Amino acid sequence: MICSTLRRVGHVHIYLVRKASGVSKGHHQQTVGSRPAASEFAAQGASGNVLELLGKSYPQDNYSNLSRKVLSRVGRNLHNQQHHPLWLIKERVKEHFYQQYVGRFGTPLFSVYDDLSPVVTTWQNFDSLLIPADHPSRKKGDNYYVNGTHMLRAHTSAHQWDLLHAGLDAFLVVGDVYRRDQIDSQHYPVFHQLEGVRLFSKHELFTGIKDGESLQLFEQSSRSACKQETHTMEATKLVEFDLKQTLARLVTHLFGDGLDIRWVDCYFPFTHPSFEMEINFHGEWLEVLGCGVMEQQLVNSAGAQDQIGWAFGLGLERLAMILYDIPDIRLFWSEDERFLKQFRVSDINQKVKFQPLSKYPAVINDISFWLPSENYTENDFYDLVRTIGGDLVEKVELIDKFEHPKINGFRLKQP
Numbered sequence: 001m002i003c004s005t006l007r008r009v010g011h012v013h014i015y016l017v018r019k020a021s022g023v024s025k026g027h028h029q030q031t032v033g034s035r036p037a038a039s040e041f042a043a044q045g046a047s048g049n050v051l052e053l054l055g056k057s058y059p060q061d062n063y064s065n066l067s068r069k070v071l072s073r074v075g076r077n078l079h080n081q082q083h084h085p086l087w088l089i090k091e092r093v094k095e096h097f098y099q100q101y102v103g104r105f106g107t108p109l110f111s112v113y114d115d116l117s118p119v120v121t122t123w124q125n126f127d128s129l130l131i132p133a134d135h136p137s138r139k140k141g142d143n144y145y146v147n148g149t150h151m152l153r154a155h156t157s158a159h160q161w162d163l164l165h166a167g168l169d170a171f172l173v174v175g176d177v178y179r180r181d182q183i184d185s186q187h188y189p190v191f192h193q194l195e196g197v198r199l200f201s202k203h204e205l206f207t208g209i210k211d212g213e214s215l216q217l218f219e220q221s222s223r224s225a226c227k228q229e230t231h232t233m234e235a236t237k238l239v240e241f242d243l244k245q246t247l248a249r250l251v252t253h254l255f256g257d258g259l260d261i262r263w264v265d266c267y268f269p270f271t272h273p274s275f276e277m278e279i280n281f282h283g284e285w286l287e288v289l290g291c292g293v294m295e296q297q298l299v300n301s302a303g304a305q306d307q308i309g310w311a312f313g314l315g316l317e318r319l320a321m322i323l324y325d326i327p328d329i330r331l332f333w334s335e336d337e338r339f340l341k342q343f344r345v346s347d348i349n350q351k352v353k354f355q356p357l358s359k360y361p362a363v364i365n366d367i368s369f370w371l372p373s374e375n376y377t378e379n380d381f382y383d384l385v386r387t388i389g390g391d392l393v394e395k396v397e398l399i400d401k402f403e404h405p406k407i408n409g410f411r412l413k414q415p
Contacts, residue, residue: 009182054117067383071146073190079174080114083344085320086192090174091348092286093194096105097251114174120158121150128161129270130295141377144178152178156195183396185328192316199309205238215307228272230296235308239293243310247277270295271311281322289314326354347355
């Protein structure tokens with residue numbers, strides 16, 4: 001018997017007992033342990049069923065794993081609800097880009113897309129971004145699949161290729177994204193991202209640079225930690241400099257002057273080199289966004305082969321929790337007037353400090369039940385908890401595991 005103990009705060013201590021494959025199928029097993037219980041609370045697809053979502057019909061198959069809880073969040077678009085804290089962050093970022101980056105005719109350089117459908121193809125979400133077929137980020141246990149070919153986007157980057165292919169070279173995308181995740185105050189299966197992309201032609205990148213006429217965007221060399229094989233070092237460093245300056249100005253606009261910033265090298269499949277930005281806020285280093293020089297293979301495949309560019313992505317909840325001192329990510333879904341009215345400000349740049357709604361202590365509960373030995377991931381359980389307990393559940397924490405050393409299972413005594 002494998003016994004997993006999880007602590008749920010919202011609170012609840014939960015003891016999970018997973019059946020090993022050697023357990024016989026008896027009456028008690030079917031009552032408390034088999035998988036059908038989970039399917040009662042999730043939109044588990046079966047061949048022949050059809051899911052109606054945002055005005056379209058999608059056939060269901062064995063990849064379909066949308067829970068009722070997650071489906072209830074599709075179309076809420078918190079980032080477009082006026083005076084919602086996520087809307088405030090979006091509007092502040094949008095205002096900054098509109099004011100700081102102006103095109104040749106006095107119009108904003110960056111286009112903004114904040115109403116694109118969250119239902120995308122797996123090609124858009126993965127293949128267009130050069131994510132390998134065997135990459136762990138594709139796992140069914142980590143994503144919400146509508147069926148084998150469609151899913152709820154796991155990032156706003158799913159729209160990058162389409163917008164580049166349409167001829168855009170500077171844009172922001174804002175939207176809700178979906179990932180199966182643990183339950184705590186920092187994680188929720190639905191959150192909101194803001195993505196930025198900018199491309200440069202040779203003329204745009206090298207204008208104003210000494211001897212810029214002789215510099216090139218591309219070359220054939222070898223890939224290193226500093227550059228891609230098709231980019232010149234000069235082009236890479238200029239794009240990287242522009243990216244970091246752009247983002248430094250953005251966070252200064254959001255958090256104020258005198259902010260300490262540091263850059264940490266990281267890895268993303270669709271950018272190289274790649275970085276995470278961390279800021280020192282109230283004496284603590286916090287990661288606020290990821291970014292990098294776009295993979296040229298992605299840019300080329302979208303039809304912009306004579307340009308080079310950068311991309312970044314940030315979480316709106318992450319910024320709002322820091323800026324407004326919101327302690328729990330579940331609060332963003334609250335319809336409590338006491339929460340919402342705190343963000344009805346006349347100026348989107350006005351400082352707001354969240355005031356707690358309740359001072360009652362958390363309640364901790366213990367629950368024990370059987371889990372199947374196969375086709376189970378921890379995220380299956382988290383979805384079940386969210387479907388039944390809703391946003392009352394603040395945290396679920398694994399605190400212990402046990403497997404019987406001899407029988408590798410637990411046999412129930414028949415009556």
